[in-house]
Amino acid sequence: MSQLYWPIPKYLSIPKLSGIAATLVVSFSSGPESVCWMEETRMQSLSQLLEQAKMGGVAIGHFNVSDIVLLKAVCSSAMDVQVPVLVGVSEGERRFLGTRQIAALVRSLREEYGFPIFLNADHAHSLESAVEAARCGFDAVTFDRSALTLEQNIYETQLAIQALKAINPGILVEGEIGDIGTGSEIHEAEQQEPRRLTTPDEARQFVEATGVDILAPAVGNSHGLVKSMVAGTTKKRLDVALIAEIKRAVRIPLTLHGGSGTDDGDLREAIGAGINIVHINTELRVAWRRGLEEGLCEDINQVVPYKILPRAVEAVSRVARSRMELFNSGPMGFIVKVVTETGV
Numbered sequence: 001m002s003q004l005y006w007p008i009p010k011y012l013s014i015p016k017l018s019g020i021a022a023t024l025v026v027s028f029s030s031g032p033e034s035v036c037w038m039e040e041t042r043m044q045s046l047s048q049l050l051e052q053a054k055m056g057g058v059a060i061g062h063f064n065v066s067d068i069v070l071l072k073a074v075c076s077s078a079m080d081v082q083v084p085v086l087v088g089v090s091e092g093e094r095r096f097l098g099t100r101q102i103a104a105l106v107r108s109l110r111e112e113y114g115f116p117i118f119l120n121a122d123h124a125h126s127l128e129s130a131v132e133a134a135r136c137g138f139d140a141v142t143f144d145r146s147a148l149t150l151e152q153n154i155y156e157t158q159l160a161i162q163a164l165k166a167i168n169p170g171i172l173v174e175g176e177i178g179d180i181g182t183g184s185e186i187h188e189a190e191q192q193e194p195r196r197l198t199t200p201d202e203a204r205q206f207v208e209a210t211g212v213d214i215l216a217p218a219v220g221n222s223h224g225l226v227k228s229m230v231a232g233t234t235k236k237r238l239d240v241a242l243i244a245e246i247k248r249a250v251r252i253p254l255t256l257h258g259g260s261g262t263d264d265g266d267l268r269e270a271i272g273a274g275i276n277i278v279h280i281n282t283e284l285r286v287a288w289r290r291g292l293e294e295g296l297c298e299d300i301n302q303v304v305p306y307k308i309l310p311r312a313v314e315a316v317s318r319v320a321r322s323r324m325e326l327f328n329s330g331p332m333g334f335i336v337k338v339v340t341e342t343g344v
Contacts, residue, residue: 046118046139046172047213049084050253050276057330059271061323062086062255064122064281065102066093069309070288073316075109075117080317081324083334084116086140086277090123094133103136120174122279127160134164140172142216142255146179150202153177157210177206178218180258195222197242200249207250214253214277219243219270221258223282229261230286236262240269247274255279264326271330278327283319291315 044052053060063074065087078085089102099121106119120140121133130141143160145153157175164171178198198217207215220238229235236258247254253276259267260282267278295302295311302308328334 043114043116044084045170046084046086046116047170049116050214052334053276054253054274056333057272058333059256059276059278059327060084060086061320061327062088062120062122062277062279063284063320063323064088064090064093064279065284066096068105069312070284070316071102071105071109073313074284074320075115076313077317077320077324078117079113079115081321081328083324083328084118085324086118086120088120088122088279088281090281091125091129094121094129099132100136103133103138107137127156127163130160131163131167134167134171137168138171140174140214142174142176144176144216146176146218150177150206154206154209157206157212161210161212172213174214174216174255175206175210175212176216176257177202180216180218181222183223195220197239198246200242200245203246204249207252212252214255215246215250216255216257217243217246219246219256221256221262223258226261234261236266238262238266238270240266240273243270243275244273253277259323260284267326268329271327278323280320280323283323284316287315287319288312 049060061078061083063070063085065071065074066089071087074085074087087102087106089097089099094102103119106117109115110117118139119137120142121130121138122142123144124130124133124141125144130143133141141160141164143157143164145156148156153175157173161173164173179196181195195218197219203215203217206212219240219242221236226234238256243254254274255277256262256267256270256275257279259278259280271278291312291314292309294315295308298308298311
């Protein structure tokens with residue numbers, strides 16, 4: 001049994017006992033629930049939570065946002081399900097939102113609610129982009145030079161890690177190898193040519209040479225959705241055996257990019273085989289658009305944004321919650337207990 005302790009989020013409005021600070025206890029257990037009692041707490045780091053996820057056979061959801069609607073939906077869903085969450089912003093999303101501005105927003109949510117909400121600079125394709133995110137206080141950076149040869153990718157990732165750790169020694173740096181495509185959007189059809197998957201030997205060489213904290217391999221995953229996936233008639237399939245081989249080769253946290261549209265059974269098996277972070281983006285974007293359209297159609301004369309946008313928040317929240325629950329469905333998932341007194 002291992003447990004994580006977080007301060008109670010303000011939104012729970014749990015009354016405190018006299019002189020005793022209320023506490024959240026996260027237990028990992030496959031048997032009868034066990035509760036520990038504490039007065040003082042400290043929020044776990046992202047690195048510690050990834051270790052706990054590995055022990056529990058679960059994954060932390062990584063959800064990309066590009067506006068306040070998506071951010072509200074993702075963070076409120078995480079607090080509803082009571083699981084830690086990674087908020088991701090790609091280079092395009094950072095340009096739209098502002099790198100410093102999204103960092104300030106996520107930091108304010110984490111501080112106000114005392115909840116483990118972390119921020120990742122998704123697919124930083126240049127050292128300049130990665131450094132900007134680190135200086136703005138991001139918790140993690142996905143430094144993506146996977147389009148290069150393995151040797152050049154290793155070299156540039158080494159330089160990035162040195163620069164980023166000099167800014168913040170605690171920042172987590174993820175590297176990527178293999179071909180998972182580009183564009184978290186709707187594509188006409190799947191790529192005809194077979195994608196280049198990551199081999200266990202490549203993964204081992206990359207991790208040993210760079211010292212990355214997290215690895216994002218290509219294991220049948222791909223960015224975006226094709227139209228048949230949006231319609232629900234087809235699903236992405238993963239090479240779960242390859243994931244297990246790569247995990248044995250590198251023994252560090254693994255990220256699955258392009259998780260949207262993936263078969264649920266494959267996702268469960270992938271997490272069991274060693275995936276610790278799962279990225280979801282396009283599914284949220286589809287839900288965002290559908291929810292916005294519903295809000296606009298309810299009253300064609302309505303022009304007040306905060307009366308229209310809740311439909312989009314609700315639509316995105318439904319998708320985010322379902323994914324969080326799936327990622328947390330392992331044998332020893334995150335279980336958050338509310339504690340309001342001390343004892344044993």
